[in-house]
Amino acid sequence: MQEDIKSTTGILIDKLEGWWVLLVKNLPNIGVALLVLIISYFLSRLVFKTTLKLIDGRVKQKAVAKLISRVVAVLVVLFGLFLALSVMNLGESISGLLTGAGISGIVIGLALQGTLSNTISGVVLSFRKNIRLGNWVETTGYAGEVIDIALNYLVLKEADNNIVVIPNKTILENPIKNYSLTTRMRVMVECGVGYESDLEKVESLTKKAIADSFEQINGAENVEFYYTEYGGSSINFLCRFWIDAENSLEKLKAKSKAIIKIKQAFDKENINIPFPIRTLQFDDQTLKVSKAEEELVEA
Template structure:
């Protein structure tokens, strides 16, 4: 028993001595590796600040800018770690780390597929010039002002002050209409006049009203006017014109103003805008059936 204990102790001491000898032998490499790690750490902080300063002008979203800068910083630290392991002749450890990182990346990618997709879409949206904070956009059935583009979602404020949160992946996969990319919008007004109206006069008055109501319309020739159909109780027409606007609210205000001014002008010229009229024809048999049903209900 004593001999076995002595043998075990000798083996342990020999092992510790071999480790100490290996440590002393590799002490210069360890010192260089520590210096490399320290340099990579301070370099990562410098890279983080520099990257953040460079991309802050192109990306308005602070969260996205910090994410990109942090990714670049982490890459710098990882490069320093691999260099340190190489200095210490730990090639097997580097291979193990790379293999583990690859497997971990696959597992994490499968588990967070939706989240990663939204995050990547948020980064892409941040670099796109056709959508910015303050733009009035319409997408996936919603229209409003872009008030934030976060890592995972885009936030719209609709005209009724409701907040809509849309995943970035949905924005990337669907068409988007940006009203703020152009400074002009076309307003369409539809109306109808009575059959007894002078159609030439109706067209003239409508064009003059629109021209006088909006300063950006230089003359009546810039106003489109078309009679569209013989309606049930009126002859309907379509009037279109362009205004200087960057969001749908300005377009809505212009349409409202045009409707009010057209109504005033038509009333002043005794031009009738008729109500919808429906004529019902009832024969004696229908009236008798209705009277019988009424008497049955009262009984």
């Protein structure tokens, strides 16, 4: 029994001595590896701050800017870790780490496919120049002002003050209309006048009413006017003109103002804007049949 204990103790002491010798032998490598890790840590912090300053002007969303800077900083730390393992001659450990990281990346990517897709889309949206905070956009049936572009979603504030949250992936995969990319919009107003109206006078009145109502229109000649069809109860026309506007709300206000001014001008000159009229015509035969049916009912 005592001999077994001594044998076991001897094996343990030999192992400890071997580890101690190995530790002393590799002290320079361990010191260099620790130095590399410390340098990579402080370097990653410097890279984080530098990257944040560089992209701050291009990316207005702080969350996205911090995410990009943090990813760059993590890459610096990982590079330092692999370099430290190489200094300690742990090539097998590096291969194991790379294999484990690859497998973990695949598993995490499959599990968080939707979230990662929206996150990547958020980063892409942050660098796109055709959509910015404060823009008035229309997409997927919603229209409003862009008030936030987060990592996973875009927030719109509609004209009725409702907030709409749309996943970033949906924004990238669907058409988007940005009213703020241009400073001018075309307003179109459709109307109709009675068949008895003087059409040349109607055109002149309409152009003058529009030109006098909007300062940015330099003269009635810049107002487009076209008769479009002979309607059921009116001769219809289309009036088009340009205004300085950056969102659909200003366009809607301009159209409303134009309708009011056209109606006032027509009322002043007694020009009729007819509503739909249905004329019923009865001939003598129809009246005779109706009268015979009445007599039959009375009998």
